Amino acid sequence: MALLETRELTKSYDAVAALQAVSLSVESGTVLGLIGENGAGKSTFAKCVTGLIRPTSGEILLEGRPVHGATPAIAGIPQEFNLVEDLTVAENIFLGREPSRFGLLDRKTMCEESRRQLARLQADIDPDAPVSTLSPSGKQMVEIAKAFSCDCRVLLMDEPTTILNPEETKRLFAIMREFRDRGNAIIYISHKLAEVKEICDRIAVFRDGVLVSVDDSEALEPAEMARRMVGRELTRMFPPPSAAVPGEVELEVEHLAALPAVRDVSFTLRRGELLGVAGLAGAGRTELAEAIAGLRKIDSGTVRLAGREVRFRTPAQAVAAGISYLSEDRQGTGILPDFSIEANITLVSLARYCRGGIFDRSAAEEAARNYVARFRIKPRDISAPLRALSGGNQQKVAVARGLDIGPTVFMFDEPTRGVDVAARCEIYEFIRELADSGVACLLISSDMEELLGMCRKIMVMREGQVAGFVEGDLLTEAELMYLAIGVKE
Ligand SMILES: Nc1ncnc2c1ncn2[C@@H]1O[C@H](COP(=O)(O)OP(=O)(O)OP(=O)(O)O)[C@@H](O)[C@H]1O
Ligand SMILES: [Mg+2]
Structure with missing residues (x-):
């Protein structure tokens, strides 16, 4: 029995x-x-x-x-x-x-x-x-x-x-x-x-x-x-590599410290570039993104955006400057479960839907509907509260919200967590398109296959510092692991 x-x-x-x-x-x-x-x-x-x-x-x-x-x-x-x-x-x-x-x-x-x-x-x-x-x-x-x-x-x-x-x-x-x-x-x-x-x-x-x-x-x-x-054949997981050449430097981080998690990180990110960030749990990857996005206090170092030094004290300031951060913790800092799909997508970017001080509801709805169609979010009803969505569909809404602010820098933190294979392909394709359109993208991931499939350059973090950058022929799982664990210098 x-x-x-x-x-x-x-x-x-x-x-x-x-x-x-x-x-x-x-x-x-x-x-x-x-x-x-x-x-x-x-x-x-x-x-x-x-x-x-x-x-x-x-x-x-x-x-x-x-x-x-x-x-x-x-x-x-x-x-x-x-x-x-x-x-x-x-x-x-x-x-x-x-x-x-x-x-x-x-x-x-x-x-x-x-x-x-x-x-x-x-x-x-x-x-x-x-x-x-x-x-x-x-x-x-x-x-x-x-x-x-x-x-x-x-x-x-x-x-x-x-x-x-x-x-x-x-x-x-x-x-x-x-x-x-x-x-x-x-x-x-x-x-x-x-x-x-x-x-x-x-x-x-x-x-x-x-x-x-x-x-x-x-x-x-x-x-x-x-x-x-x-219910159909999936031919490939990752979009083909991009032919686009990265442009001007958009984001420049120098000796950034946000203690205790981030001790000393320097890197540059160009327009149209997609930089991967690898590391073990606790390496400080999320905290680095949070510090840049105004969610965490910076102790020392500088952040420059399009050549100008910035220091955001609130996430709203970072959003206003064009920085999107897709949090790894969807439940904690990501979404509002009791609000509708539409509200969740447009809340952070409300200013975009105001004409002469008046909120243009139909423009916001139209935008929400477009994202729902583009990411095949289920249900299609944009007034459904987020808690009625399956976990993976909530994640798609979170991605749509990050997009809706019209960012120049997009930091993805574990973007495909809990997302099914087909939707994952869509998110990858979308990240590639976003980078190709000139947005400077950072992809934080614990999924080595994802990093290797998407990025031509990967920064490896260890204990709050940069353990190294990997590109070209060296881009292998073994190399990333060596650096992440600290076995090979
Ligand atoms: N409280 C609810 N009210 C209305 N519809 C709901 C509710 N909870 C779930 N649903 C719907 O039921 C269907 C199944 O959802 P379920 O959460 O079981 O999916 P799942 O297979 O676990 O997906 P995922 O891989 O994204 O976690 C979805 O269409 C979802 O929108
Ligand atoms: Mg589920």
Whole structure:
């Protein structure tokens, strides 16, 4: 008998059929992969099975017995963080099931157990630290520790590795295998198809809310996975290299320090250039972009824009000067979940839609509609609130907003995180077009393939400094890693 089974599981939101009669089962001791385009219904499936939302119809069975609503036997790691920022790491890990001794909260056990779970992940996180002080990858580790510290039989993991580096992912996989080998089951959702093949025993493909196929993972190569997800052949991932020659220097950064993360960084970025930024987590890449974008205090050094020295004290000043920053932390600083697609795209650039002091609503709507069409954002209704969008579609909205200010410098920080293969091609094409149109672009990424596929020059950061620039024949994954780790000078 399957450990977990769904029968004709269906979920509709008004007119949208997010999930249509999905019948799927997972055996104990196995990992089932769930893949599909943005908006295919993967998270909806996970939310129904974990009891976070109520299905419109259909059944969920655990060891043959129907389950209604949440049960401790089925746990999930949600796609968007579900942590209470003001509580500590330990308090979050034990939220809702705090240990007690003689009726009192047993803080000691809570901390020790949290420390043990985090140590298994080799995550250097203090159980007493408030969650609000953690980096996105730190928060992800806390979500993972939380899931593995409860006694569940089935674990649904919704894109747990999007913000983890390869090393962290390896550790996660080891813990997943341990959990699986104890006779439990995992449902694993991801857009990283090679990882899906590596960790999963079987792979299910969703398209538009419908289960398209289930196969043994040995029988399914990533190219075939992509074809089934999208429903057509994807010929290439990256646009062909550009023939355009970079123009004048647009952005010049000299001995920039924003302590403690950024210690000494110098580089120049020309109009039409696309400079990659590689490095391990904690190398200071995001902090560098934040310092340039007015989100972080600069301690010393200079930033020049088109030859003129600038020092932005607020992000609004940077935007006004033509600097767009696409944040890696979509939830924290990126989007406004309760506002519409239109508001999210045009809010930062409202000034562009004012004629003689009057807000031109129809111009803003028109612009929003254009982006929705261009990036195939789902749903197409620009008045839909952002929280009703799937994770990848929210990311596309964030890209559109950055574009809408009409930037001369665009800094992308992990732009394709959580974005499906087809939409990823579109974002790459768009980044290339943007660079070719003369915008100076910076591409921060932890995805080596992405950096190598897109950039002709890559700056590698290590411990807040520039470890080196790589171009030409030296552009290989090995070379970037050497510099990032500091093995080779
Ligand atoms: N609260 C909601 N209200 C209305 N529609 C919703 C809501 N939540 C999800 N949807 C819709 O349901 C569909 C499936 O969304 P879901 O989040 O399950 O996609 P997904 O496969 O997880 O995508 P992604 O890869 O982008 O995370 C989408 O069309 C989405 O817009
Ligand atoms: Mg999702």
